[in-house]
Amino acid sequence: MPAALTLRALTAQQDQLAPGHGLCAGCSESIIVRQVLAALGRPAVVALATGCLEVATTRYPWTAWQVPTVHNAFENAATTISGVEAAYRALARRGKVSGEPPVFVVFAGDGATYDIGLQWLSGALERGHRFLYVCLNNEGYMNTGAQRSSATIQGTWTTTTPVGTVVPGKPQWRKDVTAIVAAHHIPYVAQAAPHHWKDLMAKVQKAAAKQGPAFINVLAPCNRGWRFEPEETIRLSRLAADTCVWPLFEVDEGAWKLSYRPAQKRPIVDWLKAQGRFSHLLDPQRQDLALEVQSRVDQEWQQLLSRCGSG
Amino acid sequence: MTTTIARRGTKRPPVPGTPVAMNGAALVAHAMRQVRPDVVAAYPITPQTVITETFSEFVANGRVHTEFVPVESEHAAMSACIGAACAGARVQTATSGPGLALMWEVLGIASGLRLPIVMHLCTRALSAPIDILCDHSDAMAMRETGWVMLVGENVQEAYDNAIMAVKIAEDPRVSLPVANLLDGFVVTHCMERAELLPDDAVTEFVGEYSPTHPLLDLQHPVTVGALDFHDYYMEHRRQQEEGMANAKQAVEHAAREFASLFGRSYGLLDTYQLEDAEVAMVVIGSAAGTLRMVVDGLRREGVRAGLLRVRCLRPFPSQEVANALKGVQRIGVLDRSLALGAAGEPLWSDVVAALATHGAGHPVTGWVYGVGGRNTPPGQFRQAFLALLDPATQPGRAGYLGLRERR
Ligand SMILES: Cc1ncc(C[n+]2csc(CCOP(=O)(O)OP(=O)(O)O)c2C)c(N)n1
Ligand code: SF4
Ligand SMILES: [Mg+2]
Numbered sequence: 001m002p003a004a005l006t007l008r009a010l011t012a013q014q015d016q017l018a019p020g021h022g023l024c025a026g027c028s029e030s031i032i033v034r035q036v037l038a039a040l041g042r043p044a045v046v047a048l049a050t051g052c053l054e055v056a057t058t059r060y061p062w063t064a065w066q067v068p069t070v071h072n073a074f075e076n077a078a079t080t081i082s083g084v085e086a087a088y089r090a091l092a093r094r095g096k097v098s099g100e101p102p103v104f105v106v107f108a109g110d111g112a113t114y115d116i117g118l119q120w121l122s123g124a125l126e127r128g129h130r131f132l133y134v135c136l137n138n139e140g141y142m143n144t145g146a147q148r149s150s151a152t153i154q155g156t157w158t159t160t161t162p163v164g165t166v167v168p169g170k171p172q173w174r175k176d177v178t179a180i181v182a183a184h185h186i187p188y189v190a191q192a193a194p195h196h197w198k199d200l201m202a203k204v205q206k207a208a209a210k211q212g213p214a215f216i217n218v219l220a221p222c223n224r225g226w227r228f229e230p231e232e233t234i235r236l237s238r239l240a241a242d243t244c245v246w247p248l249f250e251v252d253e254g255a256w257k258l259s260y261r262p263a264q265k266r267p268i269v270d271w272l273k274a275q276g277r278f279s280h281l282l283d284p285q286r287q288d289l290a291l292e293v294q295s296r297v298d299q300e301w302q303q304l305l306s307r308c309g310s311g
Numbered sequence: 312m313t314t315t316i317a318r319r320g321t322k323r324p325p326v327p328g329t330p331v332a333m334n335g336a337a338l339v340a341h342a343m344r345q346v347r348p349d350v351v352a353a354y355p356i357t358p359q360t361v362i363t364e365t366f367s368e369f370v371a372n373g374r375v376h377t378e379f380v381p382v383e384s385e386h387a388a389m390s391a392c393i394g395a396a397c398a399g400a401r402v403q404t405a406t407s408g409p410g411l412a413l414m415w416e417v418l419g420i421a422s423g424l425r426l427p428i429v430m431h432l433c434t435r436a437l438s439a440p441i442d443i444l445c446d447h448s449d450a451m452a453m454r455e456t457g458w459v460m461l462v463g464e465n466v467q468e469a470y471d472n473a474i475m476a477v478k479i480a481e482d483p484r485v486s487l488p489v490a491n492l493l494d495g496f497v498v499t500h501c502m503e504r505a506e507l508l509p510d511d512a513v514t515e516f517v518g519e520y521s522p523t524h525p526l527l528d529l530q531h532p533v534t535v536g537a538l539d540f541h542d543y544y545m546e547h548r549r550q551q552e553e554g555m556a557n558a559k560q561a562v563e564h565a566a567r568e569f570a571s572l573f574g575r576s577y578g579l580l581d582t583y584q585l586e587d588a589e590v591a592m593v594v595i596g597s598a599a600g601t602l603r604m605v606v607d608g609l610r611r612e613g614v615r616a617g618l619l620r621v622r623c624l625r626p627f628p629s630q631e632v633a634n635a636l637k638g639v640q641r642i643g644v645l646d647r648s649l650a651l652g653a654a655g656e657p658l659w660s661d662v663v664a665a666l667a668t669h670g671a672g673h674p675v676t677g678w679v680y681g682v683g684g685r686n687t688p689p690g691q692f693r694q695a696f697l698a699l700l701d702p703a704t705q706p707g708r709a710g711y712l713g714l715r716e717r718r
Contacts, residue, residue, distance in 0.1 A: 030416050034689035043529045045526055045527065047394065048536075059535050059537065060538060060539050061537075067529075067532050068526040068527070068528070068533055068534075068535075069526075069532070069533075069535070070394065070397045070526055071536035072390055073390070073416060075386075075418060076386065076387065076390035076417070079387045079390035079394065080391070080393060081394060082352075083352065083400075084395065086380050086391065086400075087378070087400035087402075087527065088398060088527060089378050090376070090377065091349060091399065091400060091527065094376075097527050102529060120383075123384070123479070126383075127382075132313065245338035270360075273684070
């Protein structure tokens with residue numbers, strides 16, 4: 001039985017990720033993980049990709065994980081869970097495991113998902129293993145000190161796209177991995193963000209009920225890499241949805257559906273000025289770049305609206 | 312300690328096999344079927360493909376109830392094997408040359424996590440130049456990844472090793488992955504007479520696998536693959552080393568049990584005419600067959616020639632190698648791969664270190680042969696033996712067999 005999504009019911013649950021881990025104060029990753037695990041209402045078996053979450057929660061001889069958890073390497077968490085899930089089916093057939101099947105969950109960063117592990121993810125989706133892949137998208141390689149990824153948007157300062165006299169931050173836009181995953185025609189794909197916990201958790205419950213692979217791309221505000229105060233995490237998450245730089249939607253059995261439409265779409269400068277990684281874009285000399293970011297966001301938003309049939 | 316290769320005894324073994332004419336890849340696929348793995352994840356690559364194809368047929372026809380995970384690369388093959396083994400499953404895969412190279416990162420993870428995965432390695436040259444034929448550069452590059460490595464000589468031995476490998480890997484004192492090496496094409500594709508054991512006898516021989524801390528034990532959640540630093544890494548490595556050291560006994564134990572049931576006996580080494588030898592060659596793999604013939608020829612001419620074939624490349628049986636070569640004055644090592652820029656080729660280096668460590672510091676001369684699949688006819692091995700008898704021949708690398716030198 002999936003958990004009832006009321007605060008009263010949820011606060012009565014035991015946390016599956018214990019405190020005492022080493023994630024930064026204000027990190028969204030532990031919030032998201034706890035939301036995901038609390039929503040399931042069934043035991044989970046977790047595979048982690050190398051990244052902030054993994055290094056901060058599995059420092060031997062301690063672990064923050066109250067559910068079985070495996071870390072293999074950076075790029076192959078989707079394949080690791082493929083193996084776990086295949087093993088489960090084999091062992092269940094031989095009567096060596098019994099009871100309600102667990103939910104097989106992957107937590108992996110945007111670097112692990114968009115870049116180095118895209119092939120491994122694609123293979124696992126195509127093979128149709130029953131698992132839920134959660135991308136913790138903080139728009140960069142944060143574990144290794146805030147380098148660019150292909151989820152980083154144009155103009156962003158990162159340590160491999162520094163703002164120099166010649167190059168003003170990352171030159172390229174981002175790729176749309178959510179749509180790439182949707183093109184695998186798996187049962188369930190969604191984007192979510194932690195400020196809208198009810199939406200995120202409802203999506204997790206839908207995903208976990210599917211017979212095949214499911215993918216949720218979750219925006220994961222990172223105060224260290226994005227340069228904002230730790231207490232602003234949830235505000236930043238909301239701002240991403242309100243500026244439409246991170247729209248919330250789902251693709252349920254192929255049907256695209258918007259989950260949240262801001263009453264008033266906020267201008268992208270609100271997003272840019274909230275974070276140190278964009279501070280150079282506020283310079284009037286760099287106004288072109290800020291306008292370009294706005295136009296890319298608008299384009300993607302329009303495309304999403306038309307996909308959702310609400311253009 | 313002297314052991315001999317699987318020559319069929321005169322006595323009928325308690326469990327006789329059925330004679331078959333089969334190539335090594337197909338027979339190894341039968342071994343995979345008979346050990347009943349829970350999960351197989353594999354990716355085709357010549358010359359290994361026959362194994363994956365044959366096994367897929369067994370799955371498709373319900374002859375084995377294994378979850379076959381048709382991954383999109385060899386890295387993914389090993390990654391899925393790791394996940395499945397962590398879950399508590401008996402797991403197998405197979406690969407060759409470039410496929411093994413692509414797996415490199417995760418080979419060490421399989422071993423570091425102490426997962427008893429069995430991999431059939433159909434040896435193949437590494438690129439570039441790209442070449443699908445046999446040499447041992449793939450195997451030699453994996454020696455430090457923490458896998459037990461068995462090297463067979465022929466179709467029968469590849470099959471027998473495939474079965475014993477499961478027992479060795481799953482021995483709780485070992486708990487390490489095992490690679491079953493068979494020479495690409497020479498063993499994988501050549502049809503030989505061999506014996507296929509009865510299914511139930513093999514299943515019984517390997518027994519049920521009972522993992523110690525499976526991920527799927529939901530009542531006892533464990534975290535696998537945690538982060539170590541300076542504070543624990545060294546001790547974990549040390550434990551892994553103990554597992555590797557224990558593998559020596561486990562190999563011998565499995566071989567003894569195998570021999571008592573099925574009649575074919577194996578050891579860490581296979582010696583031929585070594586007891587009174589004045590000159591001897593050390594080799595691994597399929598070339599040993601040709602070399603035995605060469606030894607016979609030299610013996611007929613009055614040369615006391617001998618052969619030492621190393622069956623267990625990791626853990627390297629240093630003491631046993633030194634003991635076996637104790638009385639031999641002139642020792643040659645035949646390497647089927649290069650070690651560019653190193654003091655010497657891989658097998659040569661292991662043998663030299665073994666002799667130096669165990670007090671038998673005879674000169675050791677090394678030759679490179681058969682690289683990239685080149686055929687080495689008996690005459691070339693014979694030349695190497697004769698060179699060993701020549702006092703002018705120096706220790707160290709003597710050169711290549713069968714190379715066309717630039718003029
Ligand atoms: C094969 C490999 N390449 C590179 C690394 C170094 N590395 C570890 S984590 C990481 C970045 C992780 O980024 P992401 O997946 O976005 O996770 P985050 O830490 O941002 O949550 C990198 C580059 C590695 N561990 N393995
Ligand atoms: S660097 Fe960012 S993602 Fe990593 S732990 Fe800190 S806040 Fe979280
Ligand atoms: Mg990231």
